Amino acid sequence: MTLTDTHHATAWQVQSLTLSYPDEEFVGRLPLLRAAIRTLPAPLTAPLTAFFDHVAATPLTDLAASYVATFDHRKRFSPYLTYFAYGDTRKRGMALLRFKHAYRAAGLELDDGELPDHLAVVLEFAATGDPVVGRRLMLEHRAGLELIRLGLRETGSPWAHVLESVSATLPPLGKREHEAIARLATEGPPEEEVGLAPFAPPEYMPRPQGGS
Template structure:
């Protein structure tokens, strides 16, 4: 499995499904079929639903699931720190990790712990990104479980991301909460190199800083 392809694909499909994002479903499906067949099966319910459902309904469902309910919040530190003072420092730490890798998340308009942003980082910086995802394994699993409970087609995407990390996924919410206390398994999480075929999938949300002679 090419884990970087899984991360890049998940980053794309977990963003708001505007026309540009929905137009990428064929590219996402082909990339997964070629490089990550098991993940392709997990993404299939969402990609099939996109193809069979009017755009307005897809967009309305996304807002309902991710924007109107904290049970499915895509902000990783929300699950570990909530709306506390500590979370402010955590968000600064996310930004510093990105900048240390030569990336600039400030153009996205999203908080740096937004899962699509973290997944894009992971796809282009496999070692650092995988370590970051593993640190927030409890958050990922709680989002996954909440989506399963809602019978959302997005659940398979979270399952595919969790499957790239070491250790089995918890079976229920109680076990997932325990991860926040005991910590996730600490096995190696080295990834395959980034697959450049996915570069045209979307304009990069994070960009390397531009250095001029004299954004």
């Protein structure tokens, strides 16, 4: 499957929107989103179509509750990519700064209300900002991204379809990636190292998340 720059931009934009909190505005966009993915190859289109079908058949209140229960209350499905590499440690602050610096270099300023490593934000950046850097950020955190995908699929979450589509825009997993995913699944994100001074100002440190 050969993907063009247009394929990537379209897919990442649509995927970004589908990973945002489901509200009436999102449901109203469904016809436009369905139309946008018609030009994409099947590995990208099929899972997104399955997700849109689920959205269309699910009451909005149930969909919203499912979103909160999945992404806000379970760390194993955290949409914040640096969590899987650094956990809730001080080192994560520097990783978050790196994301912010990448966005600023492309002329984009992120709203302070959202952390820069949220997958929806990274996808939006890759689609409309700098596709090369956006793709690299996803590849650097591929193990975490794939662990989210596998976990969502295991629990039968409809958002597994979205992650399947995201994964299909990236290169096939190699031996090294499979080993990194298996290691992360076994060991989990790192825990705080005692005695380390913060690597970034407190305002760039992640806010506490809900329990797993």
